[in-house]
Amino acid sequence: xxxxxxRLGASFTPSFLPRFKHTxxxxxxxxxxxVWLAFFVVGIIGVMSLVWHFSAPHKITPFLARIxxxxxxxxxxxxxxxxxxxxxxxxSVDGAQIFVSTQLSDVPVEYSNIAGLxxxxxxxxxxxxxxxAQKMTKVLYTDMNIGDKVINNAFVNEKFLTKxxxxxxxxxYLTIPFSLIAGLCLSCFFFMMSFFWSLVVFLVSxxxxxxxxxxxxxxxxxxxxxxxxxxxxxxxxxxGMYFIFLPTLLFVCLFFFNAAASKWHSPSTxxx
Numbered sequence: 001x002x003x004x005x006x007r008l009g010a011s012f013t014p015s016f017l018p019r020f021k022h023t024x025x026x027x028x029x030x031x032x033x034x035v036w037l038a039f040f041v042v043g044i045i046g047v048m049s050l051v052w053h054f055s056a057p058h059k060i061t062p063f064l065a066r067i068x069x070x071x072x073x074x075x076x077x078x079x080x081x082x083x084x085x086x087x088x089x090x091x092s093v094d095g096a097q098i099f100v101s102t103q104l105s106d107v108p109v110e111y112s113n114i115a116g117l118x119x120x121x122x123x124x125x126x127x128x129x130x131x132x133a134q135k136m137t138k139v140l141y142t143d144m145n146i147g148d149k150v151i152n153n154a155f156v157n158e159k160f161l162t163k164x165x166x167x168x169x170x171x172x173y174l175t176i177p178f179s180l181i182a183g184l185c186l187s188c189f190f191f192m193m194s195f196f197w198s199l200v201v202f203l204v205s206x207x208x209x210x211x212x213x214x215x216x217x218x219x220x221x222x223x224x225x226x227x228x229x230x231x232x233x234x235x236x237x238x239x240g241m242y243f244i245f246l247p248t249l250l251f252v253c254l255f256f257f258n259a260a261a262s263k264w265h266s267p268s269t270x271x272x
Contacts, residue, residue, distance in 0.1 A: 007031055011225045014261030017211065023220050032194075032223040036187040039227075044179045051175050055168050057161065064157055071152040072100070072119070077142040079121050083152070099125075190226065197251045198222045204252050211259035225254050 007023075010016040068091070071083035079102055082089060088101035088108075096116035099107060105122050118125040123138040149155075202218035205211060213221065229250045236242055 004031060004034060007224055008035070008227070012228050014257045016224060017221065017255075017258040018261065020224065021213070021217050021220070023224075025216050025219055028220040028223040029191075032191065032226060033187065035227050036183065040180060040183050043183060044176055047175050047179050048172055051172055052168075055171065057164060057168075060164065061157070061160070064153075064160060067153060067156065069153055071150060074141065074146045074149045074151070076148065077140075077144070077146050079119065079141065190230075193247075194219065194222045194226065197248060200248055201251055201255050204255060205259070208256075208259050221255065221258070222251060225251065225258075229254065 007016075007020055010019055069083070071081075072079060073081035073083075082100055082102055084100060087103055088099060090100075090111070091098045097111055097114045097118070098116060099111060099118035099120070101119075102121050105120055107118050107120070107125055107127070111118070112127070114127065116127055118127060123140055124144070125138050198215060198219040198221075201221060202213055202215045205213040205218065229247055232250055233242065233247050236246060
């Protein structure tokens with residue numbers, strides 16, 4: 001574990017090459033995935049914290065306040081009263097037409113081909129997007145066992161406060177496998193990309209005679225300095241400075257940075 005933290009600390013400094021250039025590839029691969037494991041833990045905690053914060057009920061309830069005032073009154077499974085400006089009442093919600101009436105028992109012809117949900121006096125009519133194989137379906141209120149009930153804004157708010165907290169917790173727990181799967185895919189993708197970046201670093205090292213690397217040493221270097229490169233690339237992307245070869249350029253820059261430090265700390269520089 002001491003070696004892990006020492007290599008982690010060295011990856012953020014120009015002292016990695018002089019200290020760990022000859023580290024075997026196998027332990028380097030293990031170090032890479034250990035870094036991702038730590039990233040998983042921190043990332044999952046961060047994602048869960050953000051989800052919990054931004055999904056708080058007081059952040060959702062303002063959206064409920066945007067629902068226009070309405071009221072549907074049922075008696076013995078029959079819609080007997082509505083509190084809407086007109087009868088029938090028609091409103092468009094995200095492209096779907098909501099049709100409510102206590103007087104009409106069928107959808108007007110001009111709305112028959114519109115996808116949406118229609119509430120009628122005797123039926124709930126779900127009109128799917130019109131296709132040849134689809135037909136309008138009707139479900140009786142009696143089949144829904146609504147009974148005697150008043151559905152209005154207060155009813156919606158009450159149901160929200162009752163149903164939302166357990167749904168919020170369930171959604172919070174879903175972030176754990178989602179984060180693990182996404183993180184695993186990213187870690188494997190960047191691991192495969194490390195072979196390309198290692199080739200670039202290997203070729204670039206040939207122009208610096210005092211710091212030439214074998215391909216294995218280049219791979220060790222890339223696997224160890226991936227975390228600093230990832231952090232820098234993330235910050236630059238957030239600032240709008242990302243381009244496709246940015247990680248490659250950062251690996252090359254860190255190599256020159258380490259190579260310069262390696263030359264500075266070489267024994268020949270300390271001869272009297």
